Amino acid sequence: MSSKHHESILDSTNGERFRKLQSLTNHWRRPATPRAYYWYLTFDIPPHLRSLVRRCQEAISFPYYDLLADSDLHLTLDRIAFEGNITLDQLNSIKAAAINACEEIPPLNITIGSLGGTSGAIGFSASPIGKIRHLRDTLREATLSIYPDAPIKDSEFHPHVTIAYCNASDVSATQAVAAVEKLSGLTCADVTAKEGALVLLERRKRSYSWEAIFHIPLSGR
Template sequence: MTRNTTRPRLQPRRGQVGPLGHYWFLIFEHAPDLHALTKSCQQTIDTAYFDLTPMDGLHLTLDRIAHDGASTPEQLKLIATAARRTCQDLATFTMTMERITNLRGAIGFIASPEKHVHTLRDALRAATLSVLPDAPVKDSSSLPHVTIAYPMYEGLAAKAAATVERIDPTSGGVEVTVVEAVMVALERREFSYSWDVAVRIPLAR
C-alpha cells in the first residue's frame, strides 16, 4: 500500500456528512474471493489521496428508498413486506467483478451482467413506490459497481485513472453469488459510508 506523509493541497471532498436515509444495497459479507482481490488492488492506491473501503464496507447501491427522516417505521415495514412478495420468484444469480475503473474520482469494480442487477433493482423499486409513490428513487447512469477507494479531495479523477492504469490489468473476473438484497440505514462519514442493515430480502434459491 503506497503511503505519502505529505498532504496534498487540494479542496476536501464535499458532501453531506451524517445520516442519508434508507437504501437498497447488495453487500458482500461472505465473498472471500472479492475480499482478496480488493485487498490486492488496494496495495497500489495512495492513501494520502484515497480512503480505502474496508471489507465490511463493500457494497453495490441498487436504489434509494427515502431521505433521512422522510419515512416512518411503519412505511419501511410495508415496503419490506412488498419487497419480499416481489422478490420471492427472483432467482439468485452470479455477478462478476469484471474490471477495475475510475468512477469519477473513486476507484472500483464494474459488476456484470448489468441486466440481473437492474431486474432486482426494478423489483425493489416497485415495492418502494407501492408504499411511497413519491420516493426519491436513484436515477443513475452509472454502471453497477463496487467502490474500493473513495477520493478524499475534489478533482482526483485523473489520479484515479492513473492509479487504475498501475493496477494489474488482469484484475477482475471474480464471481459473487447474490442471494439477497438488504435495506440499510445509510450514513456518510468523512470520505466513505457506513450502514445498519434494517431488513434482508432473500431471493429464490
C-alpha cells in the same frame, strides 16, 4: 472461466471513463445529507475477492484516496427515503411488498471486475447488468407502491462495487490512472448474492456507515 471472458461481460466503459480523466475531485465536498434508507445488494466476501480488493487497494493507496474495509463492500441499487421522511410502518410495508415481488427471483451470480471509476471514486464494475437492473427495478416498484414520493435516483445505472473514495480536489489523475491501467489484466471474482438489504446509511467525516434493517431473500428457481 478465463479473465478475458470475464472482462467481455462486464461494463467496459468503467475503465474507459476513468482513463479519460484529467483530474480528481473530492467525493466528500458535497454537503452532507441526513441519514437515508437505501436498497443494497450484499454478499459474502470470498477469499479470492478479498485478495483482489487488497491487491488493488495497495496499488492505489495514495494519500488522496480513502480505502473501504472489506466488510463495507456492497452494490448500491436504489435510494428509498431520508430517515425523517418515512415511518416504520411504511418501511415494514415496503419490506412485505419487496418480499412478495422478489419471491421468484433466484440468487444472483455476479462477476466483479473491470476496475475503473469516476473522478471521485474507484471501484469494480458488476455484471450481469441486466439481471442486477431487473432486481433494482423490482425493488423500486415495490418501494413506489408504498411510498410514491421516494427520492429515487434517475441517473444512468452502472452496477459497481466501490473500493476507494477520493478526498481531495484538483489532483492530477495521471498517477491513479496509471495504477489502474496496470491492474486491468487481473482476474475477476464471482460471488453469489442471496438477498437484497434495506439499509440505513450515514455519512461520516470521510467514510460511510450503514446498518442492514432487514433482508429480502432471493430464493426463486
